[in-house]
Amino acid sequence: MEITGIYATPGFSGFYFDDQRAIKQGAEQDGFTYEGDPVTDGFDEIRQAGESIVVEVELADGTVHRGDCAAVQYSGAGGRDPLFTAEEYVPVIEGPVADELVGRDATTFLANADALEEMDVDGTRLHTAIRYGVSQALLAASAHAEGTTMTDVMADALGTEPATEPVPVFGQSGDDRYVNAEKMFIKGVPVLPHALINSVEKIGEDGETLVEYVEWLTDRSQELGPDGYEPRFHIDVYGMIGEIFGAPYDREEVVDYFAALEEAAAPFSIQIEGPMDVGNREDQIAAMVELREGLADAGVNVDIVADEWCNTFEDVQAFVDAEAADLVQVKTPDLGGIHRSGQAVRYCEGTDTRAYLGGTCNETDASARACAHVALATSAAQVLAKPGMGFDEGYMIVENEMRRTVARRAREQQLSDTDEITADD
Template sequence: MTTEITGIHATPGYAGFFFDDQRAIKRGAQQDGFTYDGEPITDGFDEIRQAGETLIVEVELGDGTVARGDCAAVQYSGAGGRDPLFRAEEYAPVIEGPVADELVGRDATDLLDNAETLEELRVDDDRLHTAIRYGVSQALLSAAAEAATTTRTDVLADALGTDPATEPVPVFGQSGDDRYINTEKMFVKGVPVLPHALINSVEKIGADGKTLLEYVEWLVERSRVLGPDGYEPRFHIDVYGMIGETFGAPYDRDEVVDYFAALEDAADPFPIQIEGPMDAGGRAEQIEAMVELREGLADAGVGVDIVADEWCNTFADVQAFVDAEAADLVQVKTPDLGGIHRSGQAVRYCEGTETRAYLGGTCNETATSARACAHVALATDAAQMLAKPGMGFDEGYMIVENEMRRTIARREREQLPATSDEVTADD
């Protein structure tokens, strides 16, 4: 059978960025050039910043087709309830052993069945690392599309019961620490959502949050100078819990709400959303804190949207945040959900609620995993999608934007009706 899975292989490689020990950084580790001084805190880390790793997965089919996916884990692995640091050499035998044993011989067109098998598989009573489920499921998706001679978007749409987007999903650019030059690049290209900004230390947010306020004012000013005609960006700032570190609980009190009102004023006339305003130390505590903040903002008429990130990792986590109305957006952090179909299911869970789905991920992915996620974004028509991998912006933006555009163009070509000449010939 030409669509039968006949082999699975795993090759260690590099991801698009680095693994960082978030706990050490939050506790004040100082940068030394590109790296950090000090000792790591999180289990598995040898250094506070170390090279990102991937496993390059290849799924072979009976007709000789090879489909690819890349295992990836987030930059801040081991933090916020996530799986531990991903070591490629350690996990390669798992893919070529138990995973291959389970999948070889199956029909590649049975995407959901194959991907769910990964979710249920246990090795020594342990569930597979999220990165393994993520990368192998990408290859399974690609194999299903190759076997059916269609797009990955269509395979996912069929599996999830959706109508794919007909325009590219708005892309969210991330600047990394180069939050001025990279953001100016985004303005020139008219990126719809930006700049992430990586506000992950007391120094970057500033005393009483003043440095961040000044940065938001700069965003407005430079967007008007550099953006294309009619440009109306949405500002999205990830503060990695630093507003909570700066102000503390309770989050519905005047001091906190007034700060968010100041952020809204600084961003005027553009909308602004703040990701990870605090890190409360656990899922239940995080939901409670974010609900408290949202209620305080609503009572004061402050229109800043709140984005869930910390402690919102698995599909069950997404459900919990959405059910509690704890966020205006939830980040569907693709490597943390495991199988790529789970990311699509998480986006779908937001349908009909007050919560929008942001298909995110990490700078520490690869071009292969980013392209796979572009198909999830199209299949589910997510509210926005992260430009990835890397922190240089341009490359990640090109990868996901172009993947969506070429897919839309292909789908339009394949859906064109037959010409009158072709109809006559068939008659």
């Protein structure tokens, strides 16, 4: 079925753009905003409204299929593409991108998505957010044209067998790290709470505040969670452990701190995302390897998650090849085309590194649903509840999309099996 039109409409995202460098340099919060001037190129304020572009792919049968262009909350940080603004990029989608895709066969998803990946405009590669959103719409259009699910289209493109149960969802609390964690406990969320530990105030001068928080998580999870609840704690510290302790990361003081976190979480597992941010990929990998080796030598069982400087498919490969993390976050908007996220998850297969299909609070409902299909197609270790920082909405969107798809695929398989039996008779 032919693609007959590509349309782009400015929209909002599920959260905000934040100037991470300004925040880490000590910008003070003023209610929901921050005082001071931004330091990252493109920002007008330290916190400003998140933007998206709603992309619609029209097919020859008159149907329209959606994807949303979105970029991460901390755009322009850690080697990522610059701040994404709808006003700048709508003309690109309705111009060169439409010229490339209109007239193509919607059922050839992988070929269409790869063509988008290879495009450039005036010698500059398309912004990751454009590739991300347009490829979602191509995926949805292909599923419609083939009369199947986006999970099946993605699985065919990647050569995988989809999961038959929902992938574990990772809930993120935002700054409301106590109330939102309690919401997660009540719903029995398998991985939680993110906690947004992005300042010395939140982690403590010596890390003591985070240890106390993990102790609270352990106790409160058993008070509020369902019978037999065994959560996995996942804390994103935005490099703050490195800020407090500094290198080398395999020394006793650092290892002892991770041992304290392990003890606070016991008997449950804990994983720490972004323990340090040293400013570039090569040094980040070296620091992560140093930390992991120090923890292994001391028998400390805390998993380390790569985030900073692990943005592109090539970055994921580098972290996995160096055995620099127990998990790598596949930060979906940063990889460009949504199939690239699936390929990055697959790259972890057969290694000691697990794939966390992540993203950002600053996405939309459409991009979150598309990612739920990538999670099912690849059987990722965990998938982020998104968008937003309120938890409930993002969890509902991602969990329900997976449950609905699993149920649909099971019904279709049952019908197929019944038809085969009838034919044999």
